[in-house]
Amino acid sequence: MKNLVIIGSTGSVGTQTLDVVRSFPDDFRVVGLIAGKNFELLEQQVVEFKPKWIYSNCTQKQKLKLYSYGCFEKPIEEIVALPSVDLIVTATSGDIALVPTLIAINNKKNIALANKESIVIAGKELVSKAKQNKVDIFPLDSEPNAIWQCLKGEEKAISKLIITASGGALRDFPLETLSDVTPEQALNHPTWKMGDKITVDSATLMNKAFEVIEAHYLFDIPWEDIEVLIHTESLIHSMVEFVDGSIKAEIGKPDMRMPIQYSLLHPIRKFNPKVSKVNLIDVGKLSFAELDLNRYPCFVLGIEYGKKGGTWPAVLSGADQMAVELFLSGKIKYTEICEIIRNATKSHIAVSNPDVYQALEAANWAKKQVEDLVK
Numbered sequence: 001m002k003n004l005v006i007i008g009s010t011g012s013v014g015t016q017t018l019d020v021v022r023s024f025p026d027d028f029r030v031v032g033l034i035a036g037k038n039f040e041l042l043e044q045q046v047v048e049f050k051p052k053w054i055y056s057n058c059t060q061k062q063k064l065k066l067y068s069y070g071c072f073e074k075p076i077e078e079i080v081a082l083p084s085v086d087l088i089v090t091a092t093s094g095d096i097a098l099v100p101t102l103i104a105i106n107n108k109k110n111i112a113l114a115n116k117e118s119i120v121i122a123g124k125e126l127v128s129k130a131k132q133n134k135v136d137i138f139p140l141d142s143e144p145n146a147i148w149q150c151l152k153g154e155e156k157a158i159s160k161l162i163i164t165a166s167g168g169a170l171r172d173f174p175l176e177t178l179s180d181v182t183p184e185q186a187l188n189h190p191t192w193k194m195g196d197k198i199t200v201d202s203a204t205l206m207n208k209a210f211e212v213i214e215a216h217y218l219f220d221i222p223w224e225d226i227e228v229l230i231h232t233e234s235l236i237h238s239m240v241e242f243v244d245g246s247i248k249a250e251i252g253k254p255d256m257r258m259p260i261q262y263s264l265l266h267p268i269r270k271f272n273p274k275v276s277k278v279n280l281i282d283v284g285k286l287s288f289a290e291l292d293l294n295r296y297p298c299f300v301l302g303i304e305y306g307k308k309g310g311t312w313p314a315v316l317s318g319a320d321q322m323a324v325e326l327f328l329s330g331k332i333k334y335t336e337i338c339e340i341i342r343n344a345t346k347s348h349i350a351v352s353n354p355d356v357y358q359a360l361e362a363a364n365w366a367k368k369q370v371e372d373l374v375k
Contacts, residue, residue: 002264005032005053005085007076007100008092010041012195013114013140013256017089018045020261023272027265032079034100046071053079080104087264089140090115093197094321095363098122102356105129112263114140116198116210117321120306121314122359123217137218138263143211144218145259146237146250151219154242161221162239162247163211164231165291166191166254168203170334171232175295181334183327191234191254200324201298204337205291209302213313216306223307228299230289235278251278297338310350311362318363319345322370332374344369 004021008014014035021028030049035042039062046054046069054071056063063073080088080100088104089112090097097115102122104111106129113119119126130137139145143163151158169188170181186203187196194202201207212226234254241247252258257275293300298320305316319341326332332340345366351358 001027001029002086003029003031003084004087004089004264005034005079005082006030006089006091007034007080007097007115008036008090009033009045010035010038011091011093012193012198013091013260014089015041016256017091017112017260017264018049019274020257020264020272021049023261023274024265024270031084032082034076034079042066043069053082055079076100077103080109081107085109087112089264090118091140093117093195095121095317095360098356098360102126102129105133105135108133108135110136110138112138112140112260114260116141116207116214117317119214119217120210120317121363122354122356123213123313124309125354125356125359127217138266139214139218140259140263141211141214142237142252142254142256142259144214144238145262147215147219147240149250149262150238150240150248154240154248157243158221158225159241159243159245160225160227161215161219162241163208163215163226163228164234164236164238164288165205165208165228166202166234167230167232168205169199170203171230171295179333179335183330186327186334190232192256194256196328197321197324200327201320203334204298205296206298206302206320208296209299209306210317212303213306223303228291230291231287232289233283233286235283236286253278298341301338301342305345308350310352311354311359312348312350314354314359314362315345315348315350315366316341318366319370321363322367326370326374340370340373344373 006014030051032053033051034055037057039058053074055076087110091114095117098118101118139148187199189199236249236251239247239249305312323337323340
């Protein structure tokens with residue numbers, strides 16, 4: 001039985017992780033839940049899963065009620081380092097999980113990673129520390145998880161990685177109408193149910209730039225050997241082409257519980273009646289198309305900053321996080337997201353080989369630059 005700590009238990013990925021745990025009660029024990037201010041949902045989770053440890057941003061009165069169920073509060077950094085913990089699930093968006101992830105790795109805890117920003121901000125160091133500590137980073141997000149599955153049992157004979165993209169909620173909107181897009185429209189994803197931040201990143205395709213950066217570090221693949229294609233059905237989650245011309249693809253329903261289950265149970269596969277299978281006859285056909293870079297300037301900017309290395313990816317992540325927040329709160333237009341990120345960060349003086357704390361400082365600097373620019 002694996003003892004789990006879930007960072008971001010009340011978010012989209014966190015709740016789906018707990019749904020997987022429900023399906024396999026003999027395989028997992030939830031020993032720690034880390035959440036924000038969603039007290040009602042956290043209380044339900046504490047009552048059901050009975051973790052020993054919690055951390056939250058709830059009020060003191062609410063925390064006292066949680067303690068009455070037999071759990072105790074510790075700082076995140078202490079929870080992820082507890083000797084009884086086997087696996088840390090980073091289910092948040094943004095940079096809040098970065099330092100706890102590093103601490104967990106240094107304490108030889110395996111990581112099921114759904115948090116793209118951690119690898120974008122400090123991928124080089126996190127991967128290096130994982131190797132030093134003989135720790136596994138299991139990519140939980142559907143696209144890198146698919147690549148991981150396709151690479152199983154293969155030698156290093158990779159020609160390229162092919163990452164698929166749905167195109168997001170706005171993929172069929174005329175370009176001239178994008179300046180009038182509302183947050184509600186950007187959040188209306190055609191195939192996936194995700195948190196607000198990642199859904200907007202899916203519309204701008206910044207999330208796909210993040211996934212390219214993630215693949216570069218997690219799988220040690222050159223930038224020029226990573227390709228992104230539009231795949232509107234969201235059934236092929238990524239592919240790997242090998243030097244002999246063969247292509248492996250991972251196919252599954254757009255359901256995050258599938259990659260979550262694969263990561264948590266690895267290396268074992270089990271039947272889950274809650275997760276439906278793909279019926280290829282019903283699907284009929286699978287389509288692919290090149291990216292329209294005019295539609296997705298955030299993708300172009302993301303790849304540019306990723307390739308620069310140093311603290312540039314961290315600056316990209318921080319600026320995007322703030323820009324998306326401002327869009328969701330109605331303070332900027334959808335079409336201003338990319339321009340604001342570039343203008344706010346163009347004065348950045350990069351650190352070429354940053355540690356995690358320098359990278360995090362750069363990300364926070366970028367957030368403030370975006371905020372100040374909009375003000």
